[in-house]
Amino acid sequence: MSTHYIGVREDWLATNQEEILDPGQLIVDPHHHLWDRPGWRYLLDEMLADIRSGHDVRATVFVQARAMHRAAGPVEMQPVGETEFANGVAAMCASGGYGDVRVCAGIVGFADLRLGEAVRPVLEAHLRAGGDRFRGIRHIATWDPDPAMLNPAYQPAEDMLDSAEFRAGFAQLAPLGLSYDAWLYFPQIPRLTSLARAFPETPIVLDHCGGILGIGRYAGRRDEVFGEWSRHMRDLASCPNVMVKLGGLGMRLPGFGFETGETAPSSAQLAEAWRPWIETCIQVFGTGRCMFESNFPVDKGGYGYAAGWNAFKRLAQGANAAEKADLFWRSATRFYRLPFNEGGNT
Numbered sequence: 001m002s003t004h005y006i007g008v009r010e011d012w013l014a015t016n017q018e019e020i021l022d023p024g025q026l027i028v029d030p031h032h033h034l035w036d037r038p039g040w041r042y043l044l045d046e047m048l049a050d051i052r053s054g055h056d057v058r059a060t061v062f063v064q065a066r067a068m069h070r071a072a073g074p075v076e077m078q079p080v081g082e083t084e085f086a087n088g089v090a091a092m093c094a095s096g097g098y099g100d101v102r103v104c105a106g107i108v109g110f111a112d113l114r115l116g117e118a119v120r121p122v123l124e125a126h127l128r129a130g131g132d133r134f135r136g137i138r139h140i141a142t143w144d145p146d147p148a149m150l151n152p153a154y155q156p157a158e159d160m161l162d163s164a165e166f167r168a169g170f171a172q173l174a175p176l177g178l179s180y181d182a183w184l185y186f187p188q189i190p191r192l193t194s195l196a197r198a199f200p201e202t203p204i205v206l207d208h209c210g211g212i213l214g215i216g217r218y219a220g221r222r223d224e225v226f227g228e229w230s231r232h233m234r235d236l237a238s239c240p241n242v243m244v245k246l247g248g249l250g251m252r253l254p255g256f257g258f259e260t261g262e263t264a265p266s267s268a269q270l271a272e273a274w275r276p277w278i279e280t281c282i283q284v285f286g287t288g289r290c291m292f293e294s295n296f297p298v299d300k301g302g303y304g305y306a307a308g309w310n311a312f313k314r315l316a317q318g319a320n321a322a323e324k325a326d327l328f329w330r331s332a333t334r335f336y337r338l339p340f341n342e343g344g345n346t
Contacts, residue, residue, distance in 0.1 A: 006252055006259045006301025008040070013304045015263035020054035020306060021313045025324065027057045028340055030106070030332035031207065031245055031293035033065035034089065042297040044089050044103060050296060050305035051101055057309075059340050061106035061332065062086040063181060063207075064138050066153060076122050079110040083129040090133055106135045106336035108181050113139045113169030114160070120172050127176065135336045136179035138207075139166075141192075144185055146216050149253070161191040170199060179203040179335065185211035186225065189232035196239035203241055205335055208248025208295060209277050210236075214255020222255075230280055237284045243335055244285050246278050246312070246327070247293035250302030258302040265303050267310030278315050287319065287326035291335070 029051075034043050051057045070081035090104035107130045111122040127134050140154040141161055160166050161184075173180055182192050182204055189210055196204050210233055218225055236242055249256060249270075256273050258265045282290050292312040296305060303311075316324050333340045 005298060006250075008297060008300045013264045013300070016266055016304060016307055018266060018307060018310060021267070021310045023054060023056060025056060025313065026329050027055055027292075027309065028059045028061075028105075028329040028332040028338065029057050029294045029296075030061040030291050030336060031063050031247065032060055032296045033063060033067065033298065034086070034104075035065055035067035040297070042300075044092065044098070046297070047103055048098060048101070050294075050300075051103075052099075053304070053306040055306065055309045057101055058329070059102040059105040059333075059338055061108065061135070061336050061338075062089070062104040063108045064110040066110070076112055076115060076119070077125060080122070080125045080129050083107055083109045083126050083134060087130050087133055102340075105133065105338050105340070107133045108136045108138050108179075109134065110139060111137050111169075113137065113172075114163070114165045116165045116168035117172065119169040120176075123172055123176055123178065134178075136181060136203075137173060138181035138183060141182065141184040141188060142211065143188060144213075144216075149185070149213070149216055159191070161188070161195050167195070167198065170195065170202065174199065174202040179205065181205055181207055183207040183211070185213055186229040186232060189229075189236055192242075193232070193236045193239060196236070196242050200239070200241050203335060204239075204243070205291075206236065206242060206244045208251075208293075209246060209281060210244065212249070212254045212277060215252060219255060226276065229277075230284075233281065234284050237289075242285075243289040243291065243331060244281050245293040246281055246290055247308075248295040248299065249274050249277070250295065250299030250308070252301075256302070265307065267307045267314055270303055270307060270311035271314040274311065275315060282327070287323040288331060290327055291331040292316075292327055 036043055064082055068082050068085035070078040086104045086107045093103045109126045111119050113119055141156050143156055143158045180202060294308060316327055
């Protein structure tokens with residue numbers, strides 16, 4: 001496994017079984033992946049098993065993860081296969097044969113925005129492949145001077161978001177009604193702020209609480225990291241076109257170390273560890289620009305699906321009904337333009 005991924009241990013996850021909190025709370029999960037890799041299969045059946053652990057998840061958003069790319073054809077068009085795959089899963093769920101949940105109701109794919117204006121045909125191909133479900137692009141920007149912090153599958157330049165080529169490609173999103181999912185590390189947030197200010201008409205969502213790091217050269221520097229991250233997040237929040245996903249904290253990168261325990265963490269343990277980061281995001285951006293996310297199956301190495309959503313419910317206990325609606329489904333529905341309403345209908 002890479003720095004990012006912790007192996008999923010079903011027997012370890014089974015050591016924590018807890019009652020579902022507020023089981024009537026409607027949920028849209030705006031960030032998950034599906035893939036079939038050597039030693040790690042997470043497709044619709046596995047996703048449904050997690051969803052059926054007790055929470056009322058009604059719809060999800062699929063986010064690119066290099067799954068099911070086309071094996072042939074122009075390299076730049078090969079990621080369109082992932083959108084075709086996700087749209088097929090969405091069609092399966094739309095049949096009603098898998099229950100009320102609409103998995104992959106929204107789809108975020110990959111296109112190399114460094115192609116500049118030449119990325120336009122790729123974006124148009126995604127839109128055709130995704131039917132009325134394709135919503136945006138994620139072009140991962142994670143960079144750190146320590147190579148051990150990087151996912152070998154993604155090797156962006158440090159200044160990718162600032163480059164003329166990337167920005168020329170990024171400029172193609174808004175005219176097509178597409179959004180951008182930003183995945184980068186917290187020291188890079190100022191680059192995202194610059195991008196958001198340059199393209200105020202392009203909706204942007206920052207993944208995984210802004211790329212908190214707590215391993216490698218960041219280990220033992222939690223207070224320092226929190227201070228720098230907080231400053232960057234407050235500056236980013238001044239951009240009205242930016243929202244943030246609250247989650248992704250079960251990866252190895254943030255350094256919480258849940259995976260090292262003899263038993264899987266409880267929702268109370270998760271909530272306690274996550275509270276400063278998630279409460280700061282909500283304070284800075286407001287509930288109308290925040291959405292809870294599972295980031296499964298990546299986060300599944302650190303905790304179970306039921307415990308994760310229970311932790312989010314613990315963190316939202318002080319919120320009123322409207323704020324909870326924002327955090328659990330309304331912000332996601334608005335950002336990704338999902339056919340989901342307060343009655344839980346899609």
